[in-house]
Amino acid sequence: MLSDSLWIFGTSRSGKTTRLVNQFSAWLQIDSQLPDLFYNKNINNSQTQPIDPNVNLHQKELGILLLSANDDNRRELADRVTTLTSGKYPIRVKTALGFFQDEVILFWPLLIDSLSIKAQFPVRLRPETEQELATKLWSCQLDSEVLRRVGMNENRLVRRILDLWQLAAYSGVPCEDIPQILHSGLEDNAINLEPEFLGSLLLNWRNWCLERGLLSYGLITELYHHKLLTNSSYQEHLKQRYQVIIADDVDDYPAIAANLFEFLLDAGAVGAFSYNSHGKVRWGLGADPQYLARLSGRCQVENLTSPPGNSLGSALTEQMVELVTQPMTMLSLPSCVQPIQTTSRAQLLRQTAEMIIDGVKSGEIAADEVAIIAPGLDAIARYTIVEILTKQNIEVASLNEQRPLISSSVVRALLTLMALVYPGLGRLVDRDAVAEMLVVLSQYQTQDGEEKEFHHSKIDPVRAGLIADACFVPHPHTPNLLPVKTFERWDRIGYIATQAYEEILQWIGEQREEYHQRLLLTPIFLLYKAIQRFVCNDRNPSYQELAVLRELLETAQHYWEIDTRLKQTDSLLLSLHTPETLSITIIEFIQLLRRGTITANPYPIRPIGSSRKAVTLATIFQYRASRKHHRWHFWLDIGSPLWAKGGAATLFGANLFLRDRLGQPWTAADEQLAEEERLQRIVADLLARVSDKLYLCHSDLAVNGQEQIGPLLPLVHSCEVV
Helix, strand or coil: CCCCCCCECCCCCCCCCHHHHHHHHHHHHHHHHEEEECHHCCCCCCCCCCCCCCCHHCCCCHCEEEEECHHHHHHHHHHHHHHHCCCCCCCEEEEEEHHHHHHHHHHHHHHHHHHCCCCCCEECCCHHHHHHHHHHHHCCCHHHHHHHHHHCCHHHHHHHHHHHHHHHHHHHCCHHHHHHHHHHHHCCCCCCCHHHHHHHHHHHHHHHHHHHHHHHHHHHHHHHHHCCCCCCCHHHHHHHCCEEEEEEEEEEHHHHHHHHHHHHHHCEEEEEEEECCCCCEECCCCCHHHHHHHHHHHHHEEEEECCCCCCHHHHHHHHHHHHHHHHCCCCCCHHHCEEECCHHHHHHHHHHHHHHEEEEEEECCCCCHHEEEEECCHHHHHHHHHHHHHHHHCEECCCCCCCHHHHHHHHHHHHHHHHHHHCCCHCCHHHHHHHHHHHHCCEEEECCCCCEEEEEEECHHHHHHHHHHEEEEEEEEECCCCHHHCCCCCHCCCCCHHHHHCCCCCCHHHHHHHHHCCCCCHHHHHHHHHHHHHHCCCCCCCCCHHHHHHCCCCCCCHHHHHHHHHHHHHCCCCCCHHHHHHHHHHHHHHHHHCCCCCCCCCCCCCCCCCCCCEEEEEEEHHHHHHCCCCEEEEEECCCCCCHCCCCCHCCHHHHHCCHHHHHCCCCCHHHHHHHHHHHHHHHHHHHEEEEEEEEEEEEEEEECECCCCCCCHHHHHHHHHC
């Protein structure tokens, strides 16, 4: 019997998502006439499910599950499908991990019974909190001798161990089997730790989380695959809830997603899946495209091989791949591919920015039609490009920029303010931090004309330094700020700065009084009040600044939620917070942020309304994952060897957990082949996402002064022939 499910093979921007949405629309039209299509069909034809012909579609409520590769794509897919259906159908649009998480929380009572654990509502752990708690739990076992043997710091080792569990959970390997996989697949000197030791750490961590109802991503994934998906009661619920599966870009899904799809297809659901052979963006981060591809044998297969006519991919992919794989080939690239060559990288960054400025100023290109893509963006390159372009009134949008919260001056000021209100935090405050706080919290906004807005500070850095030197009193328990008249020459401060300082001083005094009267419930309320009073009172923060503030509040709220749960489950602490324990918690929170921990992006992470007219600045991974496209591309550092490397987008041991080679050693030949395939995918994928011009930006010397002779360098030489 021919399956009604559809499998779409397609290259980048070949119309795969559009084809999925159109197929979905066609199914809805058929379903309105034949309501039994999604309820009565079983692909294996092993059983029939008689239905009442008098029951109509609206009574049955067709269950539809839509999955996307990442959260940005999920929102776009949800918008398209909701517009198509006018919101008439109960459609869930999730990422694979988001779906697993929701199901584990929804069916937590089932897991309580099967695991025989304490009945309490689960709390999800963010990665930064997970790492901190795991570090504390393992601190006795990961001593200085262990760290010396592995040759890395504690934070990095903890993250690596936790990632191994996540990779194993994605591939369907239980936590108990991780040592066996590491034994068979790793060389003895790969990590310098016994696999059994790593396995015992992870089992201890898993049991510790289950006892307290804490859900890390690794635990969520493992519980869903091994406990829920095999539970007969859950299976019945799943059959009743979903009769249609739409999954976009399944080449970026973990292996256990294929097990979920197979179960639903066996239960009679129909599905539509898209697969990009030039994609596989998350290969090395838990995705298993080869394992997912086997589902194509159960579906009608369509091939969409032609990129859109307005991209360079159809004309240049084969030619450029040949130049990369066979450097001695004598080919010349067309005029739409142009080189930007300099000796130093500083010259390269400036010339690249000037080329964009000329294009925008002449009207040849709009700012939002330009993308700068690099294998890695260091802080110097990012700052240089942003500084040059913004001085010419050209905005720059860094795509999913992962910067620590502590890099924001507003966040630093709020943390300093917190340390001045709560007792016991004096060692976290110094004069420089106080001076910065005074400048940031006294900012106000002026408007020049209808469009331009300027931010000024009532207390400038010089006056803030004078005040901090004269009025700040360090103390390990109760640091204090004295009135401005304590300064002998306080008249030098000026009326405006004096008034602003007195307002800050008065506000701090009021919060201290509320704390002593037990009116200040948690530090989260203090942050809310400080943001309302000092950040949003006299000015309108930019979207970027608001995103940072949301991120801080969400991180703080999550941190205190976890802290409250731990204190509830700790039999040694009968009350949730004493002044001493509250101070310790705040100190740990501030230190967590000061260590440069990168927290999760706030929700929602995109502005409402039309997109910014800004140049896109992104790494290769960020750009490919976003599925964006532009008229002009600037491939930065084209001579860098990092173009062929996975870098931060490849986790340690990821190749050991691929289902087709589970536990097999990863040889040098395997690595070379993987780099060649990755490079070809990157070139083909990016070429499909540029329509007019491609600039290959190359400097002879890298930032460290070394010569750049990466695998894409032949492309630059081929441009010179033109």
